[in-house]
Every structure is written in C-alpha cells, then in structure tokens.
Amino acid sequence: xxxxxxxxxxxxxxxxxxxxxxxxxxxxxxxxxxxxxxxxxxxxxxxxxxxxxxxxxxxxxxxxxxxxxxxxxxxxxxxxxxxxxxxxxxxxxxxxxxxxxxxxxxxxxxxxxxxxxxxxxxxxxxxxxxxxxxxxxxxxxxxxxxxxxxxxxxxxxxxxxxxxxxxxxxxxxxxxxxxxxxxxxxxxxxxxxxxxxxxxxxxxxxxxxxxxxxxxxxxxxxxxxxxxxxxxxxxxxxxxxxxxxxxxxxxxxxxxxxxxxxxxxxxxxxxxxxxxxxxxxxxxxxxxxxxxxxxxxxxxxxxxxxxxxxxxxxxxxxxxxxxxxxxxxxxxxxxxxxxxxxxxxxxxxxxxxxxxxxxxxxxxxxxxxxxxxxxxxxxxxxxxxxxxxxxxxxxxxxxxxxxxxxxxxxxxxxxxxxxxxxxxxxxxxxxxxxxxxxxxxxxxxxxxxxxxxxxxxxxxxxxxxxxxxxxxxxxxxxxxxxxxxxxxxxxxxxxxxxxxxxxxxxxxxxxxxxx
Amino acid sequence: xxxxxxxxxxxxxxxxxxxxxxxxxxxxxxxxxxxxxxxxxxxxxxxxxxxxxxxxxxxxxxxxxxxxxxxxxxx
Numbered sequence: 001x002x003x004x005x006x007x008x009x010x011x012x013x014x015x016x017x018x019x020x021x022x023x024x025x026x027x028x029x030x031x032x033x034x035x036x037x038x039x040x041x042x043x044x045x046x047x048x049x050x051x052x053x054x055x056x057x058x059x060x061x062x063x064x065x066x067x068x069x070x071x072x073x074x075x076x077x078x079x080x081x082x083x084x085x086x087x088x089x090x091x092x093x094x095x096x097x098x099x100x101x102x103x104x105x106x107x108x109x110x111x112x113x114x115x116x117x118x119x120x121x122x123x124x125x126x127x128x129x130x131x132x133x134x135x136x137x138x139x140x141x142x143x144x145x146x147x148x149x150x151x152x153x154x155x156x157x158x159x160x161x162x163x164x165x166x167x168x169x170x171x172x173x174x175x176x177x178x179x180x181x182x183x184x185x186x187x188x189x190x191x192x193x194x195x196x197x198x199x200x201x202x203x204x205x206x207x208x209x210x211x212x213x214x215x216x217x218x219x220x221x222x223x224x225x226x227x228x229x230x231x232x233x234x235x236x237x238x239x240x241x242x243x244x245x246x247x248x249x250x251x252x253x254x255x256x257x258x259x260x261x262x263x264x265x266x267x268x269x270x271x272x273x274x275x276x277x278x279x280x281x282x283x284x285x286x287x288x289x290x291x292x293x294x295x296x297x298x299x300x301x302x303x304x305x306x307x308x309x310x311x312x313x314x315x316x317x318x319x320x321x322x323x324x325x326x327x328x329x330x331x332x333x334x335x336x337x338x339x340x341x342x343x344x345x346x347x348x349x350x351x352x353x354x355x356x357x358x359x360x361x362x363x364x365x366x367x368x369x370x371x372x373x374x375x376x377x378x379x380x381x382x383x384x385x386x387x388x389x390x391x392x393x394x395x396x397x398x399x400x401x402x403x404x405x406x407x408x409x410x411x412x413x414x415x416x417x418x419x420x421x422x423x424x425x426x427x428x429x430x431x432x433x434x435x436x437x438x439x440x441x442x443x444x445x446x447x448x449x450x451x452x453x454x455x456x457x458x459x460x461x462x463x464x465x466x467x468x469x470x471x472x473x474x475x476x477x478x479x480x481x482x483x484x485x486x487x488x489x490x491x492x493x494x495x496x497x498x499x500x501x502x503x504x505x506x507x508x509x510x511x512x513x514x515x
Numbered sequence: 516x517x518x519x520x521x522x523x524x525x526x527x528x529x530x531x532x533x534x535x536x537x538x539x540x541x542x543x544x545x546x547x548x549x550x551x552x553x554x555x556x557x558x559x560x561x562x563x564x565x566x567x568x569x570x571x572x573x574x575x576x577x578x579x580x581x582x583x584x585x586x587x588x589x590x
Contacts, residue, residue, distance in 0.1 A: 058539070065543035069551060076554075076563040083566035087581045113525075116540075117532025121524060164574070165582035345586040352582055380588030470585055473566040483562050490553060497546055501539060 008480040009081045009472045012487065014454070016073050018447055019491045023067025025446050028142060028189055029196015029231070030060045031135035035128075036223050042128045052219055055510035056200065057115060057131075062505060064112070066498040071145070073487065081480060085461050085471035092158050092169045093148050096176070100144035107137025142192075143185050150181035152462050153453070154249045160374055162351045162367060180245045184453075187238035190231045191446060194409055197228030198442035201416055203506055205435025208426050216510050221420045228413035236406060240303060246456075247304035247312065248326050250463060252388065253456035255315045256395040258300060259287050263314035263323070266298035272400060275393055281315050281386065315392075319385045332376075334385045337464075341380030344373035378465045387467075390458040398451040405445040412438055 034056040041049035075097065078086045086093070114122065114130035122130075151157075157174030158167040169175065201224050204217035246254045254260075259275050260267065273291030293299075298308030305312070305326060313331065317323050321333030332340070347369035354362035382388055416435065419425045425432070457463060461471040536544065571577040 062539070062543065065547055068547065069554060072554065073558070076559055079565045079567075080563040081566075084581055084584050087567055087577060088585060113529060113532070117528045121528045121531075162582075163578070165578040165585070342588055345588045348582060349586045352579070380586075382588075466585065470587065474584075475566060479562070483558070486558070486562065490550075494546070494550065501542060505539060 005475070005477045005480060006469050006472055008477055008484060009077075010468060012081065012480055012484045013074070013077055015484065015487055015491070016070070016077065017450065017454070019487075019495070020067070020070045020074065021447060021450055022443065022495070023063055023070065024142060025188075025192035025195040026063045026199060027060070027067065027138050028135075028192035029194065029227075030056060030063070030199060031138055031196070032193055033196050033200055033224055033227050034060055035131045035135045036227070037220075038128050038131050040223070042124045048215070048219065051510055052216055054119075055216075056220070058505055059203075059502060061116060062498065062501050066494050066501075070491075070494070081473055081475065082461070082471050083473040085466060087166065088466060088471075089152075089167050089462065092151060092167055092175060095169060095172070096144040096148040096151075100141050100148075103137055103144065104141040108134055108141065111137060139189055142189065146185045146188055147176050147178075147181045149453070150178060150184045151175055152460075153184075153457055154178055154180035154245070155462050155465055160370070160377075162348055162370060163355065165348075165352075180249065183238055183241040183245055187235060187242050188449075190234035190238060191449060193227050193231030194235055195442040195446050197224045197231060197413065198409065198438045200224035201228065201413075201435050202437075202439035202442075205432040205438075206506070207509070208432045209429060209436070213509055213511070214426050218420060218423070218425070221416060221425065225413050225417035225420060228409065229417060232406060232409045232413060236410070239403075239406065243303050244305070250457060251313050252315065252318050253390060253395065253452075254304060255313065255318060256390045256392045256456055257399040257452060259291075259392060259396045260300075260312065260314040261287050261316050263312045263317045265301060265309050265311050267300040267304075267312040268293040268297070269300040269303060270294075270400070272404070273396075275396055277393070279392075281319065281389060287392075315389055319388070334379075334382075334388060337376045337379040338382055340373045340376035341378060341382070343380075344370055344377040345380040347373065375464060378460060378462070378467050378470075381467050381470050382459070387459055390456050395452055395456040398448040398455070402445050402448040402452065405441055405448070408441070409438075409445070 034053055037049055037053040037056060040046075041053055078093075111130040111134035114127060115134055118127050118130060155167075156178050157169060157171035159170045160166075161168050175181070200220055204213075204220050204224075207213040207217045243254070246257070255263065258267075258270055259273065261279075261281060270288075271292045271294045274289045276285055276287055276289050279285050279287045296302075298310075301310040301312050302308045304310060311324055313323050318331070319334045321331045321336060323331050325331050347366040351363055351366035351370060354360075354366060379388075412434070415431065416425070419428060419431060459467040459469065461468050567577050567580065571580050
C-alpha cells in the first residue's frame with residue numbers, strides 16, 4: 001500500500017473532521033444556554049431576557065448556517081477514500097448515520113424554523129418548546145454520530161459474515177448503548193456546554209472591555225458561568241469515565257496519552273512533561289526530558305482501574321504481553337496477536353475458497369477458526385510492533401493540554417461567576433481580557449479531545465480489527481491531494497465568512513435592530 | 516380541522532419569514548446555497564465517486580474484492 005495515499009487520506013479526514021468540529025460544540029453549548037435564557041424570559045416575562053435570547057440566537061444561527069452539512073463531506077470520504085472500511089462495516093456504521101440524518105433533518109430543521117420565524121406567530125410556550133426541541137434534536141444528532149465513532153473504538157454488537165465479507169448488526173442496543181458510547185456522548189456534550197459558556201462569557205468580556213452592554217453582559221454571564229461550572233465538572237467526571245474505558249479497551253492509547261513505556265502497579269500520572277523526541281520503544285532511554293508527576297502515589301492506576309495498586313501496562317508491556325488484564329486473563333504479546341490475526345485472515349480466505357467449491361465441511365471449520373480469532377484480525381496486517389504504537393507525542397501533548405485547560409476552566413468559571421455575582425466584573429479589566437482569550441482556549445481544549453480519541457487509536461480504524469492502511473481505497477494519491485486542497489480552500493472561505501459575519505453581529509451588539 | 520390551521524400557520528410562518536429576511540440572514544442563505552451546490556453538484560458528482568462501484572458490478576464482486584483486500588496480511 002502506498003504510504004503517501006494513507007497519509008493524505010488521513011490528513012483529509014482529519015481536516016474535514018476538525019473543521020466540522022469547530023461548529024458542532026458551539027451549536028450544542030450555545031443552544032443550551034440560549035434555551036435557558038428563553039426559559040427565564042417565559043417564566044419572568046421580562047423583555048430584556050427576550051432581547052438577550054434573540055441576540056444569542058442570532059450568533060447561534062450564524063454558526064449553524066456556516067457549519068451545516070460540513071459533516072456530510074465525511075460521508076463522501078467514506079465512500080471514496082475509505083471504501084474497504086465502509087464496505088466492511090457498512091451495516092453497523094450506516095444505521096446510526098441514517099438515524100442522525102433523519103433526526104437532523106426533521107427535528108432540527110423544523111424547530112429551528114420556528115425559533116427564527118415563529119416569535120410573532122406562535123405563543124411564548126410553543127416557541128420555547130421549539131427552542132428546546134431544536135437543542136435536543138441537535139444533541140440527539142450528535143449522539144448517533146458519537147455512537148458510530150464509539151463503535152470504531154469498541155466494536156460490539158456485531159458478527160462478521162464471511163459470505164458477504166461484512167460485519168452485520170446483531171445487537172442494536174449493544175451498539176447504541178455500549179459503555180464506551182454512553183461515556184463518549186456525555187463527555188462530548190458536557191464539554192460542548194463548556195465551550196458554549198466560554199463563548200458567551202468571552203463575548204461579554206469584550207463588551208465589558210469596551211464599556212458597553214453592561215446589564216446585558218451581567219445577565220448573560222449569570223447563566224453562562226453556571227452552565228460552564230456544571231459542564232466542566234460533568235466533563236471532568238465523564239473524562240474520568242473515558243479514561244477507564246480507554247484503560248480497559250484501548251491500553252495502547254492510554255500508554256501513549258501518558259508517555260508510559262514501562263508500566264506497573266501504583267503507576268503515577270504525569271502532570272506536565274516534555275517527551276524525548278527520539279525515544280523508540282525498543283531503546284532504554286528515559287521517555288522524558290522533564291516531567292512532574294501528580295503528587296499522589298498510584299494516581300494513574302486509580303484513574304484507570306479504580307485502585308492505586310492496579311497494574312497499568314506501558315507500551316513495552318503491551319508489546320511483550322504476559323501482564324494481568326482487567327478480566328483476570330493474561331495479555332497476549334504482539335507476536336501472538338499477529339499469529340492469531342494471520343490465522344483469522346487465512347481462515348477467511350479458505351472459507352471463501354470453500355464457498356466457491358461448495359465444500360461445506362471446510363466452510364464450517366474455517367468459520368469456527370475465524371470466529372475464534374476475529375478479535376485479532378487486524379494484527380495480521382502488522383509487520384513490526386512499532387506499527388501498533390500510535391504517535392506518542394501528539395497523543396501525550398493533546399491529552400495534557402486538554403486536562404490542564406479543563407482544570408483552568410473550572411477555576412475560570414468559578415471566578416467569573418463569583419465576581420459577576422458580586423457585580424464587580426465590569427470593573428476588572430484583567431478578567432475581562434482573560435475571558436476573551438478563553439474563547440480560543442475552549443476550542444483548543446475541544447479539538448485536543450478529538451485528537452486524543454482519533455490519533456491515540458492509530459493504527460486502527462476499527463480497534464484491533466482493521467488498520468487504517470487497509471481501510472483506504474486504492475485510488476490515485478493525486479486525487480486525494482487535489483480534494484484535500486479543494487476542501488482547504490472551501491473551508492478557509494467558510495471560516496473567514498463565519499468570523500466576519502459573527503464579528504459584525506457582535507460589534508452591532510444586542511441593541512442593534514437590523515430590520 | 517385544527518391540524519389544517521396549524522399547518523397553514525407553519526406555512527405562513529416560513530413564507531413570511533423568508534420574505535422578511537434580514538441582511539445577515541440573506542447572506543447566510545446565499546452561503547448555504549453556494550456551499551450545498553459546491554458539495555453536491557461539484558464535489559459529490561465529480562470528485563467523490565463510490566470507489567467500490569468502479570471496481571465491482573454487484574454485491575458478490577464487492578465481497579470478493581474487499582475480502583481479498585482485507586486478507587492481504589497473509590500474502
């Protein structure tokens with residue numbers, strides 16, 4: 001397989017997904033906050049809350065309009081660039097995506113229409129219900145996309161059919177409500193509330209710096225800071241849950257997140273550190289040029305498995321195998337898994353040969369062999385243990401940036417809420433400035449989360465079953481390069497449009513009436 | 516009868532809403548339409564064909580093709 005084709009296909013997918021993710025968390029987070037504003041308006045009848053709701057709804061609309069349908073490009077890419085993958089998993093992956101499409105179209109489109117056009121046409125309560133349903137619809141849309149993604153990280157509820165060479169859905173509930181999916185959904189949604197809250201507080205910070213919209217900003221922050229505090233605490237809790245799922249199902253990802261080459265019991269969590277750039281898994285160099293651990297003995301063991309004495313495997317342990325697994329079994333080595341993977345692949349080949357020759361006995365024997373080794377199928381492609389290690393640097397730094405910024409946001413929202421509650425925020429220019437700077441920080445945190453999830457699971461598209469290098473279509477690299485740059489141009493234009501329209505709306509402010 | 520009134524209200528809401536779009540809303544709708552045109556009429560039609568359809572005529576051929584691709588580890 002042409003390596004540059006894989007890299008360009010990956011780059012294109014990463015570009016599209018990261019661009020799409022600029023819009024989604026703001027839709028989810030700002031949507032919740034504006035629905036709360038409108039609820040306060042309906043409960044109090046105070047027209048200032050209505051005006052405030054309408055302003056944030058306008059910014060929500062700009063973000064929604066620019067971002068809408070950018071995710072569909074990912075589906076184009078599945079069919080063209082990732083056809084082996086798409087065919088292999090089609091039945092399972094297709095179901096959540098189809099549900100997402102239907103939900104997105106009917107729920108969001110209908111109720112977003114009422115949100116913008118229905119202020120004077122319907123009663124207050126009907127309008128409020130529409131706003132909440134639009135927000136719930138957007139969240140449910142995200143749910144199904146995250147179900148599809150979680151399945152790639154933790155394949156469950158399916159059976160591989162060698163007749164069709166496809167995985168088939170056998171247990172919808174196991175896919176839709178897998179522990180990995182549930183945790184991923186709640187972590188993603190609550191962290192989106194944090195981004196939405198940071199966006200509102202940041203824009204209000206700018207108004208306060210400009211000494212305008214003081215009452216509007218105080219009211220907006222009052223709700224947004226609480227949403228931020230609740231969101232960031234829930235994101236921390238679900239993040240802990242995510243770490244436990246990763247420890248259980250994707251130990252190599254966890255080892256990369258921590259730069260852990262040699263694990264053990266009472267493993268420590270790195271607070272901050274600088275990795276040695278030339279570190280290889282098979283040398284004896286210290287992985288860190290510098291690091292400070294969290295001063296709690298066995299904190300990584302506790303975070304991962306709920307016990308400070310639990311064994312956390314490092315990269316070398318996972319390659320060598322032989323360590324105790326969470327389910328009581330002993331981990332297989334890389335070489336053993338490669339053998340099993342090759343056995344599975346050979347069994348599939350022999351099965352299909354037997355199918356053509358109508359050899360029922362051989363089919364049954366090979367199906368049994370395939371089922372026994374299917375969990376290791378993907379390892380049959382790997383030639384070297386090095387191929388099973390994700391890019392440690394990107395995964396490690398993304399994880400630590402996300403965690404440190406997450407902690408920053410806990411302090412940030414508490415401080416903002418406190419000073420706003422005391423009505424002191426309008427005089428504190430340094431906090432106003434920090435609030436503005438916190439908007440890009442929230443985006444960095446959110447994108448870093450996805451970098452950990454997606455880069456950390458390399459080389460797999462489906463964990464342990466199919467590597468990215470055999471998921472791609474055998475198409476000319478030049479065509480992937482071309483579409484990469486087409487996307488880059490289109491996305492840049494859309495991004496500039498978003499920023500420009502958003503800034504104009506913010507500059508005009510809530511007092512400005514366009515009509 | 517009540518339902519019909521509700522549907523008429525919905526239709527009128529969209530009709531009036533689109534007739535009275537603000538300048539920003541008009542700009543956003545133009546962006547959405549251009550974006551959808553580029554995505555579906557240009558990208559989907561010319562740059563993103565279904566790859567498997569180009570190498571296999573039916574489901575059986577697709578299964579043969581993909582099963583060969585995904586067992587290359589034993590070649």
